[in-house]
Every structure is written in structure tokens, then in C-alpha cells.
Amino acid sequence: MTSDSVDIINAFALLTNFVLLPALSYGSQLALGALAVTLVYSVLRFSNFAQGDSMAFGTMIVILLTSFMISRGWTISGIPTALLVIPIAIVFTSMYLLTMDRLIYRHYRKIKAKSITIVMSSIGVMFVTGGIVRFVLGATAQKFEDGERFIFSVREFKAYTGLEQGIAFKTSQFLTITIAFLLVAFVFYFLQKTKTGKAMRAYSDNKELALLSGIDPDKMVQITWLLVAALTTIAGALYGLDKGFAPQQYHLLLLPIFASVIVGGIGSPIGAIAGAFLVAFSEILLTYAYKKFLIYLLPLSMHPSSLVQLIGTEYKYAISFVILVIVLLIKPTGLFKGKVIVDE
Amino acid sequence: MNNLNNIWQSYRAIITFSLMGFVLLFVGFNQSWALVIGIINMSLISAIMALGVNIQWGYAGLFNVGIMGFAALGGVSVVLISQQPVTEAIDVGGIKMLFALALGAATIAAGVLLNRRGVNKWLISLIVVIGYLFTRFYFSEASKLIEKVDPAITGYLGGFGLPIMLSWIVGGLAAAGAAWWIGKITLSLRSDYLAIATLGISEIIIYVIKNEDWFVRGLKNVYGLQRPVPYEVDMQKSEWLQNIVAWIHRSELQLLSQSEQISKLSDYVREASVVFVKLSYSGLFLLILIAFIMLSNLALNSPWGRKVRAIRDNEVAASAMGKNITRQHLQIFVIGSAIVGVAGALLVTYDGIFIPTAYQPLRFTFLIWVMVIVGGSGNNLGSVLGAFIMWFIWIQSGPIGLWAVEMLGNYVQEGNTSLEFIEDRVHYLRLIFMGSIMLLIMRFSPGGILPEKNKEL
Numbered sequence: 001m002t003s004d005s006v007d008i009i010n011a012f013a014l015l016t017n018f019v020l021l022p023a024l025s026y027g028s029q030l031a032l033g034a035l036a037v038t039l040v041y042s043v044l045r046f047s048n049f050a051q052g053d054s055m056a057f058g059t060m061i062v063i064l065l066t067s068f069m070i071s072r073g074w075t076i077s078g079i080p081t082a083l084l085v086i087p088i089a090i091v092f093t094s095m096y097l098l099t100m101d102r103l104i105y106r107h108y109r110k111i112k113a114k115s116i117t118i119v120m121s122s123i124g125v126m127f128v129t130g131g132i133v134r135f136v137l138g139a140t141a142q143k144f145e146d147g148e149r150f151i152f153s154v155r156e157f158k159a160y161t162g163l164e165q166g167i168a169f170k171t172s173q174f175l176t177i178t179i180a181f182l183l184v185a186f187v188f189y190f191l192q193k194t195k196t197g198k199a200m201r202a203y204s205d206n207k208e209l210a211l212l213s214g215i216d217p218d219k220m221v222q223i224t225w226l227l228v229a230a231l232t233t234i235a236g237a238l239y240g241l242d243k244g245f246a247p248q249q250y251h252l253l254l255l256p257i258f259a260s261v262i263v264g265g266i267g268s269p270i271g272a273i274a275g276a277f278l279v280a281f282s283e284i285l286l287t288y289a290y291k292k293f294l295i296y297l298l299p300l301s302m303h304p305s306s307l308v309q310l311i312g313t314e315y316k317y318a319i320s321f322v323i324l325v326i327v328l329l330i331k332p333t334g335l336f337k338g339k340v341i342v343d344e
Numbered sequence: 345m346n347n348l349n350n351i352w353q354s355y356r357a358i359i360t361f362s363l364m365g366f367v368l369l370f371v372g373f374n375q376s377w378a379l380v381i382g383i384i385n386m387s388l389i390s391a392i393m394a395l396g397v398n399i400q401w402g403y404a405g406l407f408n409v410g411i412m413g414f415a416a417l418g419g420v421s422v423v424l425i426s427q428q429p430v431t432e433a434i435d436v437g438g439i440k441m442l443f444a445l446a447l448g449a450a451t452i453a454a455g456v457l458l459n460r461r462g463v464n465k466w467l468i469s470l471i472v473v474i475g476y477l478f479t480r481f482y483f484s485e486a487s488k489l490i491e492k493v494d495p496a497i498t499g500y501l502g503g504f505g506l507p508i509m510l511s512w513i514v515g516g517l518a519a520a521g522a523a524w525w526i527g528k529i530t531l532s533l534r535s536d537y538l539a540i541a542t543l544g545i546s547e548i549i550i551y552v553i554k555n556e557d558w559f560v561r562g563l564k565n566v567y568g569l570q571r572p573v574p575y576e577v578d579m580q581k582s583e584w585l586q587n588i589v590a591w592i593h594r595s596e597l598q599l600l601s602q603s604e605q606i607s608k609l610s611d612y613v614r615e616a617s618v619v620f621v622k623l624s625y626s627g628l629f630l631l632i633l634i635a636f637i638m639l640s641n642l643a644l645n646s647p648w649g650r651k652v653r654a655i656r657d658n659e660v661a662a663s664a665m666g667k668n669i670t671r672q673h674l675q676i677f678v679i680g681s682a683i684v685g686v687a688g689a690l691l692v693t694y695d696g697i698f699i700p701t702a703y704q705p706l707r708f709t710f711l712i713w714v715m716v717i718v719g720g721s722g723n724n725l726g727s728v729l730g731a732f733i734m735w736f737i738w739i740q741s742g743p744i745g746l747w748a749v750e751m752l753g754n755y756v757q758e759g760n761t762s763l764e765f766i767e768d769r770v771h772y773l774r775l776i777f778m779g780s781i782m783l784l785i786m787r788f789s790p791g792g793i794l795p796e797k798n799k800e801l
Contacts, residue, residue, distance in 0.1 A: 047536040049409075049543075104783055116407050116535045117786070120713075123409065124783040127710055131775025138769060255547065258540045310480070314555045321544040325529055328541070332533050 010165040011296035017154075017167040019284055025173040025242055027280030028180030032235035033253060034260040034272035035187060036228045042204040042267040043224040044105065046118035050126040051232070051257055056133045056250035057096060058233030059240045061089040063137065063144045070146065080147040082237055083175065089237070094229030100125055101225055109221075126251075133247050141246035145172060165296070172241040183234060184273060187227065191269065196223060204267075252317055256283065259320035263327050265334025274335060283319045286310045356794055357725055364732050378615065381622040383739060384732075388629035389691050391731035394715040395636055395724055396683030402722030402796065403644070403652050404676040407539045410526075412708035413546025414681045416553060416700075417522055418515030418688025423560045423698050425511035426570040427503035430493065433558075434501055437489035441501070441558070444482035451475030490558040500561045508570040512632075512689045519685025520678045522549070527677040532670045538677075546709065553700045566698040573624040579617035580610075589616045625694055632690070636683060637724050652676065706775060711738060714782045720792030729794055741777065745770040 033051060040048040048054075065085035075081045104125060108118045150156075151174050154166030191197040203210040203220045211217060236250065243249075260279045264271025289307040298304075311319065327334060352359065372380040393415065400406040408414075455472045459465075491499045526545055530537040554562055579585055589612045590597065597605050643649050655662040655672050663669050692698050711734060719730020749767050785792060 047540065049539070104787070107787060114405075114535075116405065116539070119536050119539055120407060121783060121786055123710070123713075124779045124786065127706065127775050127779035128783070131772050131777075131779060134772040134775065135769045139772070252547065255544050258544075262537070262540070310476075312555070315548075315551060317544075318548045318551065321541075321548055324541070324544060328529050328533060328537065332537075 007296045010163055011293050013163055013165040013167050014293055014296065017165070019281075019288055021167075021169065021173050023277075023281045023284040025176040025238075026284065027277035028176050029235050029239040029242070030253075030256055030260050030280055031273040031276035032180055032183065032231045032238070033257040034264070034276045035184065035269055036231040036235070037257055037261050038264075038267060038269055038272040039224055039228055039231075041261070043200060043220060044109070044118075046105075046115045046122060047258070047266075049119060049122045049254065050100075050129055052251045052254035053126045053129040053133065053247075054093070054097065054228075054232045055236035055239070055253065056245075056247050057129050057236075058089055058093040058229070059236035059245050059250070060133045060137055061092045062086060062233065062237045062240070063142070063245060065089060066144050066146075075146070078148045080145055080171065080175070080241060082144055082146075082241055086234060086237055090230050090233045093233045094226050096129075097225045097229050097232075098222065101221065106221075130247060130251055133250075137245075137247070139247055141244050141249075143244045145241050147171065170242070172238070176238040176242060179234060179238065183231065187231070188269065190227075200224065255317050255324075256280075256320040259324040259327075262324055263334055265336040268334065268336045271334055271336030278335075279320050279323060282323060283316050286319055287313045287316050357729070360729055360793055364729065364736070367736065378618045378622060381619060381626060383736060385622060385625050385629060385694060386739070387732040387735040388626065388633055389687055389694065390712065390715060390735050391728040392629070392633050392636060392690065393684050393687035393712050394719070394727040394731045395633070395640070396680040396687065397712055398680075398716050398719075398721060398724060398727040399640060399683065400677055400680035401716060404656055404673050405535070406531075406673060406677050406680070407535065408542050408677070408680070408684075409539045409709055410542030410544075410546030411684055411712050412703050412705050413542070413549040414519040414522065414684040415688030415691065415708050416546070416549050416703050417518040418512075418685040418690075419692040419698055419703075420553060420560055421515035421518050421685075422508060422511040422569060422689050422692040423566050424503045425506050425514050426508040427566065428505045430498040430500065430502035433490045433493040433498060436493055437486040437558070438501060440482060440486035441490065444479055444486050447475065447482060448479040451479060487556065487558040495557075495564075498561075499564065500558050507572075508693055509572055512686050512693070515689030516682040516686040519688070520682035523678045523681030524674070527674045531673045531677065546705075550700065550703050553703075560698060560700075563700060565700070569693065569696050569698065571696065572628065572693065573621055576614075576617040576621055579620055580613050585616060585620060586613055589613050629690060629694075632686070633728070637728070640724055706778070710778060710782075711735075714778055714785075716792075717782055717785050718792055720794040720796060722796035723792070723794050726792055726794035726796070730792065733793075738774075738778075741774055742771065745773060 033055060037048055037051050040046065040051075062082050062085055065088055066081045069075060069081050069085060076084065104121050105118060108121060148171055151169040151171055152160075152167075154168045157163070157168065158166040189197075191201055199210070199215045200220055200223060202213070203215055203217065207217070210220075239250070239253070256279050257276075260275035261272050262275070263278055264273070264275030287309065289309040291304050291306070291308045294302075294304050294308060368380050368384065371383070393411065396414075397408060397411060400408050451472055454475065455468055458468045458471065490501060493499060522545065526541050527538070530541045553560060556562060557564065560566060586609070590609060593609075593612055597608060600608060644652070651662070651667060652672065654665075655667055655669055659669055715730035715734045716727050717730070718734055719728065720726030746767075749770055752766070
């Protein structure tokens with residue numbers, strides 16, 4: 001430690017490495033999942049409990065295709081093979097989701113069932129999907145990332161800037177943030193500008209009116225599932241590239257995803273994204289141990305002896321739950337006044 | 345044909361229950377009686393749990409996805425009430441822990457009170473954060489001290505050393521408290537919020553139980569819980585049981601020599617003691633189940649019950665009549681969860697051991713839901729039947745799966761990797777299987793096996 005000013009820079013380099021970058025990429029992954037939940041909610045009018053396990057399903061396809069490609073040697077050096085197979089995986093996932101819709105959800109739409117009944121059937125789908133994933137891949141954690149691991153590593157960063165504290169920028173983080181940004185931009189463009197997107201919004205605002213204007217409801221439902229499949233597969237694959245794949249972890253992602261959706265206002269796409277970043281940043285800021293950060297900033301006499309961690313990492317899912325409870329208590333409509341569809 | 349159908353319609357309950365009885369008798373004659381009584385006991389506990397869920401779903405349409413959490417609260421109360429206190433740990437860290445918990449409670453209370461007074465939000469947040477930091481500091485100190493006390497055997501505060509039956513009531517109260525809190529927050533909102541919130545709270549309850557070693561030993565489990573019924577070893581020494589066993593097997597024993605008689609008799613007595621202990625549990629559980637069913641039927645036929653059904657069948661009309669729907673739903677949610685809590689306590693009592701990792705959503709939340717739906721949602725007797733059927737299928741699906749794999753193995757060459765693969769993963773098929781049963785019943789027979797009779801008022 002040379003002088004005070006350098007220490008501040010180091011302190012923030014530390015935060016960038018351990019808080020900012022991880023939270024940005026985790027937030028992007030959650031945002032894609034939350035967007036999928038919000039889309040299903042506004043068009044099909046139920047909270048999809050199968051979202052986490054559908055993400056696991058999409059990731060499972062990605063993993064299977066990746067290992068197939070690697071076994072054939074069909075890889076491009078430097079790029080994770082998973083990235084190449086995502087489009088094919090999306091096709092498979094949308095086939096799966098459309099089949100589930102055809103077999104299960106369509107019936108309840110037809111008989112105009114209460115939304116809670118559809119939620120219940122989505123829990124059935126959640127268990128079936130989770131079972132398929134665990135049967136095919138097992139329940140243990142696995143990694144499927146290959147190619148270049150870093151855009152720049154800690155060592156390169158240190159050599160370049162001369163700072164004591166390095167920053168590593170992982171390929172998976174870079175990919176997550178870029179792809180999520182592009183995908184979200186695409187979804188918004190689609191919903192706001194294209195004819196189909198406008199029809200979808202009209203359908204979600206008022207079903208009867210949309211039917212009168214000649215919008216085909218089946219087509220709306222199908223397009224929703226296609227979008228959901230794309231979001232789900234990409235979110236799952238990116239999360240897996242970043243943190244590894246484990247079915248139970250994906251299943252539990254349901255909590256932060258629901259928290260994001262409700263915080264942002266259920267049914268509001270922009271809210272889902274804002275909520276996702278809020279949840280991701282709270283989770284990481286609250287579970288990060290600030291010891292080293294404070295050592296950079298404080299004089300020697302005030303150095304902390306404990307980890308200075310607000311909440312143990314084991315309780316990270318409790319954070320999204322607490323956020324959820326606070327929002328429900330203070331502002332149940334969420335930050336971005338979601339369209340609260342009343343129970344029919 | 346039409347006649348048969350009529351008989352089936354009017355005696356559904358009797359026919360299905362007798363069929364279930366025959367299946368159990370069949371297992372008893374072919375496998376073992378101890379196994380059958382074990383299945384019956386677990387079915388009875390599951391039936392109580394399903395009854396609680398049925399009250400919530402069938403009477404009020406409340407979707408509780410956190411059954412696991414409420415059952416776990418019941419299990420925790422068994423440990424906290426019945427285990428002997430660990431005096432050394434209490435001396436070392438008890439006061440500190442109490443202080444930390446009181447500080448945490450005071451912080452929350454201060455936050456809520458100041459918020460009601462309309463004090464500046466930032467000031468409140470500051471107070472809460474500072475309060476939290478102090479709480480956390482004392483809390484981690486205390487838990488470290490407690491966990492250090494003989495971690496291999498205790499490492500926790502222990503319980504109150506009270507009779508274990510008391511814990512059944514406490515378990516119900518603990519679950520009721522949690523349900524009240526969750527219900528208060530979410531029941532006035534959309535119906536899926538309750539589902540999401542219960543899912544969240546149940547996962548968090550399990551996380552706390554697994555991670556807080558000072559509380560109920562976390563992943564180290566709690567062994568050797570008290571028993572409300574006698575031990576097998578004591579039973580084997582009791583003369584009347586020996587006499588009964590000797591009398592039952594008298595014809596067989598007469599043919600043997602003296603020494604053979606003694607060894608054979610002790611074998612039989614050992615088996616009989618296991619059966620006897622399990623039967624005593626069955627008696628206890630059956631009493632509780634019948635009490636709950638009678639109470640809930642009484643309640644449902646009272647003015648209160650008519651109000652409940654009126655609200656369920658038409659919320660808008662009931663609310664126009666001046667009925668407070670949210671309050672009614674809260675009541676039912678709390679009552680149902682309390683019953684689940686009692687069942688959770690019974691389960692741990694029966695196991696005699698508290699294992700946090702046993703709490704799996706599939707086994708607790710989902711299986712119970714399938715029981716309710718299969719049996720017939722809204723019908724208490726249906727839940728009981730559903731519990732017996734689904735528990736039987738659940739317990740037999742493991743062996744059947746393995747048997748199927750073995751049969752498959754006869755047709756496949758030795759050392760085939762795909763067979764090993766399936767053997768490894770066969771238990772995950774349970775997820776698919778149970779999920780499919782639930783989806784199929786919901787789709788094709790939403791009323792279940794015993795549909796609710798009393799649909800209209």
C-alpha cells in the first residue's frame with residue numbers, strides 16, 4: 001500500500017471484481033428468467049412455477065449438444081461450444097414447452113379454469129421437468145464451459161494497470177451481459193414495434209377485445225412460448241456457463257426470479273428487468289465480506305477483525321424472500337405498477 | 345352394468361377403503377406384518393397432513409406450496425420440547441443467545457412502531473441496520489460458543505426436557521404462527537402470492553434448520569428422541585406378551601423340543617414386540633386422525649362452516665353479504681397449517697430421529713398434494729384414502745422400479761453401461777411419475793376418487 005489515493009482505487013477495483021461484475025451477470029441471468037415469467041403471466045395469466053426447471057431443461061439440451069459437438073471435434077477455438085448450440089437447444093426447448101402447453105395448459109384455458117388451478121398444474125410440470133433433467137443428467141453439479149475462460153485475467157489486469165488489486169473479466173460474464181442486453185433489446189423491439197408484438201400486448205391487455213379485432217389467440221400463445229423458450233434456454237445456459245449446472249440450484253432460482261418479477265410489478269417487462277438487478281445486487285452486496293474492502297479504506301488501527309459480512313452466503317435465497325415480503329407489505333403492485341390481473 | 349355403476353356410486357368410500365385393506369392384508373401375508381403396520385402408520389401421519397392441506401384447499405381454495413416448511417416446524421418442536429437441556433451449553437452461551445434474539449426482536453419491533461408513528465424512513469432504516477449489526481455480532485458469538493460444547497454429541501442448547509406429547513401441540517402452534525404471519529402478508533393479495541410466499545418460507549425454514557447448528561444441531565441430526573410408547577426391549581421382557589405369543593403359536597411350539605421351543609419363542613417374541621410398538625403408534629395416530637376429522641366435520645356443519653362454503657363457492661356474493669373474506673381465509677390457513685405442524689411433529693416422534701436433509705419438497709409438499717387431489721379435494725375421507733393409496737404407491741415404487749430394471753437386465757448383456765445408467769437414476773423417475781399422476785387426475789378426474797358430496801349449500 002503506497003498512498004491513500006491508490007487505496008481507494010484498489011478498494012473499488014476489489015468491489016468491481018467481486019460485486020459489480022458478478023452482480024451484473026447474475027442480474028442479467030435473472031432478468032431473462034423474470035422476463036419469461038412475466039410474459040407467461042401477462043399472456044397466459046398464471047405464475048409459471050416450472051420456470052426454474054424449464055431453465056434446467058434448456059441447459060440440459062445445451063449440455064448434451066455441447067458434449068456431442070466436442071466429441072466430434074466440431075468446436076471453434078476461443079468460443080464456448082455451448083454458445084454455438086444454443087439456437088438448436090432453443091428449438092428443442094420450445095418443442096417441449098409447446099407440447100406441455102398442448103397437453104396441459106390448453107385444456108385449462110379452454111374451460112376457463114381459475115388461475116390457481118393452472119398454477120397447480122404448472123407445479124406438476126415443474127416436477128415432471130425436474131425429473132426428466134435429473135434422470136438424464138443426474139443431480140450432481142457439472143461444468144460445461146470450454147474455450148477461453150477470461151477476456152482478461154487478474155494477472156493481465158495487474159500487469160497493465162500496476163494496481164495491487166486485480167480485476168478478472170470472465171468470458172461467461174462478458175457473454176452474459178452482452179447477450180442479455182441484445183436479447184432484452186430484441187424482446188422490447190418485438191413487443192413495441194412489430195405487428196405481432198403489438199397484437200400480443202393487445203391480447204394481454206384485453207382478451208375479448210383482441211379476439212374481436214381478429215387476433216388469433218392460439219398464435220399468440222404459441223409465440224409467447226417460443227419467446228419464453230428462447231429466454232429460458234439462454235438464461236439457463238448463461239447461468240450454467242457462469243456458475244456450473246446443478247438441477248437443485250436451478251429449481252431454487254424460482255425464488256429470486258419470482259421476487260424480481262413481483263418487485264418490478266408482475267406483468268411489466270421493464271419492471272422484471274429492474275427487479276432482477278435489484279435482487280441480484282442486494283443478494284451479492286449483502287453476502288459479500290467487506291473485510292478486505294475496509295482494509296483498503298481504513299487506517300491500520302481501524303482494520304476489522306471479522307469478515308464484515310452482513311448475511312451468510314447460505315442464506316442468499318432468504319434475501320430474495322425478504323425483498324418479496326417487504327414489497328408485498330409496502331407496495332404490492334411493485335415498482336413499475338404491473339398490470340395486476342384480478343382473479344377471475 | 346348400470347346396476348354395478350349405481351353400487352359403485354353409492355358405496356365408493358366403502359369399496360375403495362376395503363380394496364386398500366385387501367392390498368395391505370395381501371402384503372401382510374406375503375411379506376411381513378411389521379412392514380404393513382409401518383405402512384399404515386406412515387399413511388395415518390400423511391393422512392393427518394393431507395387433512396390439513398385439504399382444509400386449506402377444499403374449504404377455501406388456498407394453495408399452500410410450503411407444506412414441507414410447516415411439517416419441519418413440527419419436527420423442530422419435538423426436538424426443542426422433548427430433548428434434555430444441555431446445561432453446559434446454556435451456561436456458556438444461553439444468556440448471550442437470549443440477549444441476541446431479544447435484541448433482534450426489539451429491532452424489528454422498533455422498526456414497525458416507528459414506521460406506524462410516521463418517523464422519517466431513512467432514520468428508521470438506519471436504526472434497523474444498526475440494530476441488525478449488533479444482533480448479528482452477539483448472535484454469532486453466542487452460536488460459536490454453544491456449538492463448541494462437545495460438538496460430536498451435543499453442540500446445541502438442547503430442549504426443555506418435557507413430555508414428547510406436549511411437542512405435538514407446540515408443533516401445531518409453531519406452524520400456526522408461521523402461517524399467520526405469511527397469511528397476514530399475502531392473503532389480501534392475489535391467490536398466487538400465497539403460493540410463492542409459502543414456497544419461499546418453507547425453503548428458508550429448511551435452510552435455517554440445516555445451517556444453525558446451535559438450534560437443532562443442523563446436519564448432525566438429533567438422535568434418540570423420547571418415545572410416547574414402550575421400547576421393544578422392555579416389551580420382550582414383559583410376561584404377558586410372551587404368554588400371548590406362546591398361545592398364538594402353541595400348536596407349532598408343542599411339536600418342538602424344550603430348547604428349540606425357547607429359541608423359537610424368543611424369535612416370535614422379538615417380532616411381536618416390534619409389531620406391538622408399531623401398533624401402539626397406530627392407535628395414537630388413529631385417535632388423533634379421527635379427532636381431527638370429527639372436529640372438522642362438526643365445524644363444517646356449523647354456521648361457521650356454512651360461511652366458509654359460501655365464501656368458497658362465491659366470494660363476491662359472500663363479500664356483499666358482509667363477510668370478511670380475508671379474515672376467513674386467514675383463519676382457515678392457520679388452522680390447516682397447524683394440523684400440518686402436528687403431523688410433522690408426529691412424524692419425527694415416530695422416526696425417533698430428526699434429520700433435516702429428509703425434508704425434500706417432493707416427499708413433503710408434493711406427495712401430500714397428490715394425496716389430496718387423488719383422494720378428492722374438499723372431502724376429508726378422500727384425503728385419508730388418498731394418503732393410504734399414495735403412500736403405498738410411494739413406498740412400493742422404489743422396489744418396483746428396481747425390479748423393472750432387473751427384469752430389463754435379463755435381456756441386456758452383462759456390463760451394459762446403459763443399464764448401470766438407469767439403475768443409478770431410477771429413483772428420479774419418481775418425480776416424473778408423481779407429477780404425471782397429479783396432472784392426469786387434475787385433467788381427467790378433477791374430483792378425485794371420492795369427490796366432495798356437499799357441493800351446494
